[in-house]
Amino acid sequence: MSDYSAMERIIDLDQAAAKITERRHGWETVGLTVGSVTWRDETASWPQPLETDRSLIIEPDSIGVRITNTEGIEAHITLYRGGWADLDTLTGDNVLCDAPQVASADAFGTLLDVHVARFLS
Template sequence: MDNVVDLDAAVREIDRRRGVWQGLGIAAGETTWRDRGEEWPHPFKTGRAAVVDADSIGVELAKGPQRGSIVLFTGGWADFAYGDGDDLLVQEAPGWGDPLDVGKFAGELDRLTKLFA
C-alpha cells in the first residue's frame, strides 16, 4: 500500500480537537496506532514510539448513547462510523477512490464532531 497521507500530521489534527470535544461533553479515547510490521492481527498501540511502520491511526468518541470512530489508513481512506444509540447509523469509507490528505481528514473529524451535536 502506498503511503499517501502523513499519519503524524493527521494525529495533530485529532489532538487539536480534544479540547473542543471535551467542551461539548464528548469523551475521546486515546489515539490508536497500528504497525503493519506486526504479525496479523496487528495489535493497536497507544504510543507512537512503540510503532515502527504505522499503517493506520484511529480515535473513538462517545457521548451518552452516541458512539463514533474514525480510522485513517496511510493509503488515504478512512473507516468512518457513527451511531446515535437509536436508529441512525453511518458507516462510510471516505477517501476510497479519491484519497484523503490531512486537510480532508480534518474535515472528516469535524463532520464526525457535528454528528454529536
C-alpha cells in the same frame, strides 16, 4: 518499508494524528469523551494490535480514535495511510458506516470537523 507501502503511502499519519490532538480539548469542552489515538503497525504480526504509544510503531498503517457523546453514542474514526477512512457510528442497535477517500492530513481534519458536527446534532 516494502515497495507496496512506498507506492500506497499518501497520508502522513503523524500529521493526521495531530489533527485529532488539536481538536480534543474543543470536543471535550462540549461534552464528548475522546479516547486515545490508536496506531496500527503494518510490520506487526497478525493480528496487528492497536497501540496508544506511537514510539512502539515502526511502520504506521492506520490511526483511530473513539468519541462518545453524552447519550452513549460512539463514533469510531479510522484513517489509513492509503488515503481512506472508516467512519462508524454506533447508535444503539444500529451501525452507520461510511468510507470516504482522504487526500491529506488537512483533509482529514476537515473530515473530523464534519463528522463530529453531525455526531453532535
